[in-house]
Amino acid sequence: AQKITQTQPGMFVQEKEAVTLDCTYDTSDPSYGLFWYKQPSSGEMIFLIYQGSYDQQNATEGRYSLNFQKARKSANLVISASQLGDSAMYFCAMREGEGNTPLVFGKGTRLSVIA
Amino acid sequence: DVKVTQSSRYLVKRTGEKVFLECVQDMDHENMFWYRQDPGLGLRLIYFSYDVKMKEKGDIPEGYSVSREKKERFSLILESASTNQTSMYLCASSFGDNTEAFFGQGTRLTVV
Numbered sequence: 060a061q062k063i064t065q066t067q068p069g070m071f072v073q074e075k076e077a078v079t080l081d082c083t084y085d086t087s088d089p090s091y092g093l094f095w096y097k098q099p100s101s102g103e104m105i106f107l108i109y110q111g112s113y114d115q116q117n118a119t120e121g122r123y124s125l126n127f128q129k130a131r132k133s134a135n136l137v138i139s140a141s142q143l144g145d146s147a148m149y150f151c152a153m154r155e156g157e158g159n160t161p162l163v164f165g166k167g168t169r170l171s172v173i174a
Numbered sequence: 175d176v177k178v179t180q181s182s183r184y185l186v187k188r189t190g191e192k193v194f195l196e197c198v199q200d201m202d203h204e205n206m207f208w209y210r211q212d213p214g215l216g217l218r219l220i221y222f223s224y225d226v227k228m229k230e231k232g233d234i235p236e237g238y239s240v241s242r243e244k245k246e247r248f249s250l251i252l253e254s255a256s257t258n259q260t261s262m263y264l265c266a267s268s269f270g271d272n273t274e275a276f277f278g279q280g281t282r283l284t285v286v
Contacts, residue, residue, distance in 0.1 A: 102282075109272075152217075
């Protein structure tokens with residue numbers, strides 16, 4: 060079974076609008092971390108935001124926020140006030156347990172911001 | 175700034191060649207990872223290492239091996255390159271807690 064599911068292969072959003080990128084995860088471990096990365100066409104992976112399984116509040120970083128719904132096992136990324144530079148691939152990832160475990164990634168969502 | 179550096183941005187190799195992809199990080203991270211990225215498949219873990227001389231298989235280790243002789247360096251080895259190993263290879267490193275992984279710029283490998 061897939062650990063991380065991103066159901067939207069591609070999304071379009073108008074500049075200055077908000078957009079939500081979906082991510083659901085599957086784990087039985089009570090301790091885990093959820094991450095979002097951005098990959099522009101240049102190829103580098105840019106860390107955006109992190110949410111721990113025990114965190115009481117949704118994580119926010121500037122225009123990025125994570126809509127964490129633990130019971131539904133979802134960790135959607137919300138980008139507010141989209142900019143042309145937000146056009147990129149976005150990956151959701153999870154690390155299970157404590158310490159030395161690798162990140163497991165979803166297949167990604169390609170976001171295109173339209174002027 | 176954390177730096178993860180991969181030795182090549184682009185590489186073209188012939189089928190059957192032994193290929194070395196090198197990765198160096200400068201933040202004294204315990205953990206290092208090798209992923210391959212293919213369109214529609216996301217990032218898939220090949221191998222990872224949580225200490226010098228330690229290695230663990232990821233989801234797709236077949237056809238690959240790794241070496242970690244020093245903490246800062248993690249090498250991916252294609253013993254006998256094949257065309258189905260044409261891909262983008264990404265190296266990453268992290269501390270041993272729930273912090274983000276830092277990625278190198280990627281190596282686009284073409285096997286002809």
